[in-house]
Amino acid sequence: MNRPLDQKSYDAVVVGMGPAGATAACELSRAGLSVLALEKDVHPRYKVCGGGLSVRIEQLLDPGFKSVVEDTIFGFQFLYRGEESVTIESPSPIAYMVMRDRFDHYLVQQARRVGTEIHEGEHPQSLRHVPEGVEVTTDRGCYHAKVLIGADGANSQVARQLFPDRRQRCIPTLESEIELGSGPQYPAMGKAVIDIGVCSKGYAWIFPKQGRLSVGVGAFQSKPASLKKTFDRFVWGEKGLAGLDVPKPMGHPLPLFSRTELSPEPGPDDLVNGQAMLVGDAGHLVDPLFGEGIYYAVRSGKMAAMAVLNQRHDRTKSLWAYELAVREQLYAEFRIASRLADIVYTFPRLCHRLLSPYREVVQLYCEVLQGKETYQSFIPRAKRILKSSTSELLLEALQLR
Numbered sequence: 584m585n586r587p588l589d590q591k592s593y594d595a596v597v598v599g600m601g602p603a604g605a606t607a608a609c610e611l612s613r614a615g616l617s618v619l620a621l622e623k624d625v626h627p628r629y630k631v632c633g634g635g636l637s638v639r640i641e642q643l644l645d646p647g648f649k650s651v652v653e654d655t656i657f658g659f660q661f662l663y664r665g666e667e668s669v670t671i672e673s674p675s676p677i678a679y680m681v682m683r684d685r686f687d688h689y690l691v692q693q694a695r696r697v698g699t700e701i702h703e704g705e706h707p708q709s710l711r712h713v714p715e716g717v718e719v720t721t722d723r724g725c726y727h728a729k730v731l732i733g734a735d736g737a738n739s740q741v742a743r744q745l746f747p748d749r750r751q752r753c754i755p756t757l758e759s760e761i762e763l764g765s766g767p768q769y770p771a772m773g774k775a776v777i778d779i780g781v782c783s784k785g786y787a788w789i790f791p792k793q794g795r796l797s798v799g800v801g802a803f804q805s806k807p808a809s810l811k812k813t814f815d816r817f818v819w820g821e822k823g824l825a826g827l828d829v830p831k832p833m834g835h836p837l838p839l840f841s842r843t844e845l846s847p848e849p850g851p852d853d854l855v856n857g858q859a860m861l862v863g864d865a866g867h868l869v870d871p872l873f874g875e876g877i878y879y880a881v882r883s884g885k886m887a888a889m890a891v892l893n894q895r896h897d898r899t900k901s902l903w904a905y906e907l908a909v910r911e912q913l914y915a916e917f918r919i920a921s922r923l924a925d926i927v928y929t930f931p932r933l934c935h936r937l938l939s940p941y942r943e944v945v946q947l948y949c950e951v952l953q954g955k956e957t958y959q960s961f962i963p964r965a966k967r968i969l970k971s972s973t974s975e976l977l978l979e980a981l982q983l984r
């Protein structure tokens with residue numbers, strides 16, 4: 584194929600350098616591919632996010648990421664409308680807390696170190712499928728990519744331009760970063776606070792960091808009249824935040840996985856189209872129970888890179904292997920998370936009341952976050968715990984049969 588002389592060609596172009604893009608770029612560069620990464624911002628940059636990383640991230644990242652961990656979480660404090668506190672703890676860490684500017688910058692540096700060419704402050708003006716790849720035009724140049732990885736987050740331009748039939752389904756969230764300073768001390772360091780009563784079909788959180796708290800609210804299964812009012816209600820009612828100055832929260836869409844994306848046949852919501860792929864938030868790979876997305880961004884970045892490398896070694900292999908791997912591994916988990924979300928957000932009061940008598944089930948869920956269990960192994964074990972101590976009626980009510 585003849586290409587314009589001023590068009591530079593790469594084995595892969597990655598659009599967006601959050602956790603998904605930085606991971607994919609790093610894997611591909613490390614394997615010797617020529618990789619261009621386009622990032623519209625300049626790292627380190629602020630990202631609206633709770634920054635909670637489940638400990639199973641250790642299975643995916645080199646241990647160096649711990650240099651940017653702000654706090655380690657050994658327990659959850661569950662609240663219902665600011666009251667009825669139930670604390671569930673684990674002797675080993677459940678989650679790490681990061682600020683996304685530092686964490687993402689760390690991942691971007693890792694990719695740069697292994698040879699990714701990173702253009703910050705540059706984003707595509709147009710993207711189009713061409714024979715043998717994708718053409719990307721920015722205000723600084725025109726590039727040909729044998730493979731294009733869309734890792735540009737919830738409002739993905741790659742999805743809009745190269746996957747025009749994909750459905751967009753994002754939930755609204757709000758978050759504020761509270762500086763702790765030398766004033767009143769926050770009583771629950773080392774614990775993540777989760778309130779499932781304050782927001783109709785959603786939850787509010789407090790995630791502790793070094794010298795600050797990330798406080799937010801997300802409406803997971805409903806569109807509230809005013810999420811800001813819900814946020815204010817949570818902040819005013821939460822005793823641990825008394826006396827602290829709470830800056831105005833910022834909004835950001837969260838692209839939760841939706842079961843409508845589960846068509847067994849190839850369809851509009853696929854993550855592969857020609858030589859283009861979607862990873863992380865751009866592909867809606869966010870756990871629908873509590874909105875965990877960083878782990879799945881990193882995991883999908885790795886999975887996409889593996890499909891690209893397999894195709895490079897064997898031209899008969901298709902990038903479709905990535906779609907199949909996501910369906911088999913990630914969607915299988917999200918399907919279960921989605922059922923749990925239906926229960927939790929339909930019966931928040933009942934679920935909160937069951938936390939104390941069934942803390943074993945929550946501890947089991949913590950083991951999923953720790954990577955000791957999977958969602959798939961969680962369900963039969965949780966059923967056994969519930970069956971051994973409760974009536975069939977309750978199982979029926981929780982739709983776990």
Ligand SMILES: Cc1cc2nc3c(=O)[nH]c(=O)nc-3n(C[C@H](O)[C@H](O)[C@H](O)COP(=O)(O)OP(=O)(O)OC[C@H]3O[C@@H](n4cnc5c(N)ncnc54)[C@H](O)[C@@H]3O)c2cc1C
Binds near residue numbers: 600705734799836
């Ligand atoms: C309020 C809130 C709280 C959250 N809390 C948590 C949590 O505690 N734990 C958790 O695991 N997940 C959480 N998430 C989800 C998590 O933030 C995302 O799932 C995760 O950031 C996805 O990573 P990503 O790399 O796919 O996308 P992003 O992190 O969004 O990165 C996308 C990158 O692409 C860049 N970009 C965007 N458009 C373009 C473009 N056109 N061209 C070039 N670059 C572009 C952006 O600047 C950005 O750097 C939260 C989300 C929200 C909104």
